[in-house]
Amino acid sequence: MIETVSAILADGFFAAVAALGFGAISNPPMRAFPRIALLAAAGHALRFTLMTYFGVDIATGSLCASLTIGFGSMMLGRRIHCPTTVMSIPALLPMIPGMYAYKSMFSIVMFFQKIDDTAVCAAYLDTALRNGMITVFVILTLAAGATLPILMFPSKAYTMTRRQQCQNNA
Template structure:
């Protein structure tokens, strides 16, 4: 495991998260926390990928970390949790898989050879399903922690007690 490469990816993911936060016009007091949450969530995803856990499960774990960290950050920075979660999640969206699926669909319309069509069809479906399941894991990874924490309001959660457990 190359920890320096992992740290570099975290730095760039944090920068991308802050970039999207600025684009969404979030309050300035939240930018540092968004950077940290995006970097940690992305680094956890890439760490699990280096352990060959699997792309979907790695993405789910990174998104879950972002979800739980957003809830804690919402308490300290007095902003809604989605203010922290959305900009931190956007750099983890699977653009390459979606792009390859769309290009594959366009190529399928022009392909005449049945053997090449079959190969291209399965590659296109694989890329499309990969993009779909990654997006679903991102959504579930953020939604589940927020639904769990919804039993009580964020103001009643004592982060010190959560961190002690």
């Protein structure tokens, strides 16, 4: 039990570090950092739990995680006047299936290296297609999960950066 909990917490921790680091390349505002870390940890740990202990596939797991991040960024963003995507995109970055994208591309490179050997070629083509499918659908579910809250509550999502006191002054 303790092992399970510590595995989940460790996964969340490393996801948070990954989100901050990859996010930092895209220059998020400093005030958003703690919220990005929290959202990334919650989303990635949820996906890890679903996939490891409940046998959920990677696309469904990613959808659950990205919905959590999407709704979470909506709840957390207003206080710091950040659009939802400023928090949700960095928080989603650790779940981008970079490894699958890379494996897919690598198999295509190898496909041409072994073009004369039909059996090996077929194996590389299979790997390329499988990893490519995972890449496309995981990114699609990540984006869909992050966008759904915006589509559901547009008036709330579009006024995230509006300052309330300005309205009173006006």
